[in-house]
Amino acid sequence: MRLPILVGVICLIAVLGVGMWVSNFTVYLGDDPTTCNNCHVMDDVYEGWYHAGHKAWATCNDCHTPHAFIPKYLVKARSGFNHVTAFTFGHIPSPLRAKPSTDKIIQENCIRCHEDTVETIMAGPMQEERYCFECHRSVAHGARGISILPYQDKTR
Incomplete structure (x- = not known):
């Protein structure tokens, strides 16, 4: 047996x-951003980041994963599993969107890098429940609709 x-x-x-x-x-x-671009569905996201202002300061993991060692690799493992199963079974969402849990990580990383600016904003009339990227959508990945790729998402 x-x-x-x-x-x-x-x-x-x-x-x-x-x-x-x-x-x-x-x-x-x-942390190499070209690794995230191994799959063609990431072309427009990578291209947008490559031509946007954050390229000089941040890689994919700087924004999309926690910075603590264990949480970072737990998120990378979960994301990797989701990506493998999506490609294996053909359930690739179009357009690609960050999951709500990733939205929270992105928000935390915006605040971590821009702490002084966020403190100034929060002292004013800004609503605290909003995500930074709701207003600053084009900062990390550039303006939507500028890609030469026919399937680039132009929404949200």
Whole structure:
């Protein structure tokens, strides 16, 4: 009874190992924005970031993942799993949108980088329940609709 289980576990480990090797898994652990652009559906997002003002200051992970070590890699693992299953089963959303949990991370990172500015804004009449990117939509990824790609999202 133990032999079939052992063989199954060894096969599973081998399949996962080969999959990680073939996909160059370790590149996804870093912060290189070209890694996020490995999939063509990210072309317009990457292109927008590349030509926008944040390119000089922030990579994808600076805005889209927490900065603490363990939460960062938990978010990257969850996102990676979502991306793999979306591509495997063909459920790629169009347009691509950050999930509500990612919206919160982005907001926290906006505040972390722009703390002095946010303090000044919060001292004024600004509503606290709004996300920074509701008004500053084009800052990180540029203006919508400027891509040469035919499927670029021009909404939200």
